[in-house]
Amino acid sequence: MFDHLMAPPPLTDPHELKAFVVDEGHGVKGLAELKIKSLPALFIQPLEKRLDMSKVVPHESIPVIDMSNSEDPEVEQRICDAAENWGFFQIVNHGVPASVLEDVKEATRRFFDLRADEKKKYLFKNSRTKNVRLVTSFIPEVDKVLEWKDYLSCFYVSDDEAMAYWPSVCRDQVLEYMNKSESLIKRLLEVLMKRLGISELNETNEPILKGSRRINLNYYPVCPNPELTVGVGGHSDVSTLTVLLQDEIGGLYVRKLHSENWVHVPPIKGCLTINIGDALQIMSNGRYKSIEHQVVANGHENRISVPIFVNPRPSDVIGPLRETMRRGEKGLYKQVLYSDYVKHFYRKSHNGKDTIDFAKA
Ligand code: OGA
Ligand code: NI
Numbered sequence: 323m324f325d326h327l328m329a330p331p332p333l334t335d336p337h338e339l340k341a342f343v344v345d346e347g348h349g350v351k352g353l354a355e356l357k358i359k360s361l362p363a364l365f366i367q368p369l370e371k372r373l374d375m376s377k378v379v380p381h382e383s384i385p386v387i388d389m390s391n392s393e394d395p396e397v398e399q400r401i402c403d404a405a406e407n408w409g410f411f412q413i414v415n416h417g418v419p420a421s422v423l424e425d426v427k428e429a430t431r432r433f434f435d436l437r438a439d440e441k442k443k444y445l446f447k448n449s450r451t452k453n454v455r456l457v458t459s460f461i462p463e464v465d466k467v468l469e470w471k472d473y474l475s476c477f478y479v480s481d482d483e484a485m486a487y488w489p490s491v492c493r494d495q496v497l498e499y500m501n502k503s504e505s506l507i508k509r510l511l512e513v514l515m516k517r518l519g520i521s522e523l524n525e526t527n528e529p530i531l532k533g534s535r536r537i538n539l540n541y542y543p544v545c546p547n548p549e550l551t552v553g554v555g556g557h558s559d560v561s562t563l564t565v566l567l568q569d570e571i572g573g574l575y576v577r578k579l580h581s582e583n584w585v586h587v588p589p590i591k592g593c594l595t596i597n598i599g600d601a602l603q604i605m606s607n608g609r610y611k612s613i614e615h616q617v618v619a620n621g622h623e624n625r626i627s628v629p630i631f632v633n634p635r636p637s638d639v640i641g642p643l644r645e646t647m648r649r650g651e652k653g654l655y656k657q658v659l660y661s662d663y664v665k666h667f668y669r670k671s672h673n674g675k676d677t678i679d680f681a682k683a
Contacts, residue, residue, distance in 0.1 A: 336364050344462045347442030349472035351434055351624075354543035361547035365468050371555050373575055373618050379583045384408050384576060386590065390415035392509050401510065402517040409613030410576045410597045412590060413506075420592050422495075422502045423567055429495035430539040430626045433474060436491065444474060444489065451487045453477040460554070465671045470551045470619040474539040496537055500630060503565055503594075507532060507632050510563065510596065518606055519645040527643075531562050531605070533635035540627045542573070545619035553617035553625070555672035560664055561599030561631040568595065571625035577614040584616075600663070600678050601634055604655045607642035614675050636661035641681075655681040 333339050333353075339362055343353050350365075385404040391397055404411035433441075442448060444456035454476050459468035476488055478500065484493055511531050512523055520527065542553040553573060568574060574587040574595075587595055603612040617627075634640050641657035658681045666680045 333358065333362060336362070339364055340462070340468070343468070344458045345445070345447075347438035347440070347445060347456070349434075349438075349441070349456075349458045349541070349543075350468075350470050350545075351472055351541055351543045352438055354545065354624075358546055361545065361550050365470055365551045367467050367469075367551050367555070371467070372549070372552060373584065373616060377583050378575065379578065379585055382578070382585050384585060384587060384595075385411040386593070387411055387413050388415050389413045389417070389506070389509075392513070398513045398516065401513050405514055405598050405602075405610040407579060407611075408576075409579065409603075409611035410587070410595065410615070412587070412593045412595050414590070414593055416506050416594050418499070418502045418506060418594065422499055423592070423594075425495040426492075426499040426567065426628055427569055427626060429492035430541070430628055433489055433492045433539060434472065434541045434626075436489075449487075451483075453479060453483070454487050454489075460672055461668060461670075464669070467551075469553065469555055469672070470542060470545050470548075471553050471617075472541045472543070476537050476539075478535045478537065492539065496539070496628075499567070499628070500535065500537060503630060506594075507563070507565065507630075511632075514563075514602070514606075514610065518609065518643060519648065520643065530634050530638045530640065531602075532632045533638065534633045536561075536631040536633060538629050538631070540629070542617060542620065542625040542627075544624050545621060548619035548621040551619050553619045554615075556614045556616040556674045557672040558603075558612040558614050558675050558677065559597060559599035559629075559631060560601060560667045560677060561633050562601045562605070563632050564597045564599055565630040565632065566595040566597065566627060567629075568627040569625060571620060571623050573618045573620055573625055574627070575616055575618065579611060579613065587615075599631070599633075600681075601640055601660065603678065604640055604658075604681050605643050605646075607646035607651065608654045609646065612675075612678065616672075633664075634660040636664065653683055656683045 446455040570589045575584040598610045600612045638660045642653040
């Protein structure tokens with residue numbers, strides 16, 4: 323925060339503004355805390371990138387599935403149907419303790435409440451490891467217009483590595499959340515594979531489906547003109563699947579399959595949101611859908627969310643699984659090195675579903 327004795331940061335020059343938010347650890351959170359009255363041009367998104375509220379269908383929602391009896395064939399069917407028809411669903415009674423979820427949200431707030439000079443240590447240019455980075459917008463080096471979001475992204479290597487490099491104000495809670503969601507992730511993948519004719523996770527398929535993980539702590543500060551910008555622009559995740567924890571604010575919208583319409587993902591206490599990512603759309607040969615989603619900015623409240631991206635290993639070559647083409651179906655996607663796919667994602671600003679074109683046969 324700036325007290326009145328310090329010179330205010332120069333907010334009129336776009337280069338200096340960008341340096342303030344992107345390079346000095348302030349983030350958009352630091353900008354929001356200056357109580358600016360209107361949104362700087364740097365964040366004003368072209369119309370086609372903003373959510374057109376007239377396309378939001380108010381009376382529909384993604385499936386909500388009770389996982390307490392996940393061996394029940396009916397539950398398995400609901401999970402697979404949701405993955406095919408929505409690509410997104412919410413789960414209750416998922417086995418991750420409520421206290422673990424509360425703790426990781428609290429830890430996220432604690433990290434973003436650090437002073438800029440503390441947070442600055444985690445910017446890519448200063449970070450002691452390439453596996454931890456604090457970012458504003460999506461890719462500030464590439465984004466022509468910035469998104470109204472700060473995030474800390476941590477690639478998991480091992481507990482020891484996390485203990486050495488992840489911020490101490492949040493790492494224990496984040497690790498606990500990752501640990502406690504492990505069996506849920508495994509169960510979801512088992513269920514989804516079963517419909518594809520793969521009866522078990524084993525040494526061969528398990529690493530390709532879930533061999534690496536990335537966790538992001540997302541912070542969407544209150545915004546002076548939320549309708550002119552985005553929290554996150556429309557995109558699909560590059561994961562196999564994503565486990566998303568959101569707080570009680572709301573603002574995540576999901577595209578309805580094969581339509582121009584969007585549905586809101588309402589926060590439900592204790593719930594986790596699951597979505598299919600591009601890697602599983604590719605591996606299931608298009609059967610499971612990686613759906614475009616976006617987050618709007620909020621004019622009244624700060625919002626946080628914490629996605630775990632469950633991914634193939636960077637060194638894996640992914641393509642449609644053999645079992646998905648048993649009846650002579652054509653492969654819709656070619657074999658791609660997963661790290662190449664991810665690199666492609668991080669080379670361009672968010673642009674809907676276009677990442678997957680990289681793998682089209
Ligand atoms: C993401 C994402 C949604 C949210 O981080 O990829 O889509 O609700 N987040 O923050
Ligand atoms: Ni996403």
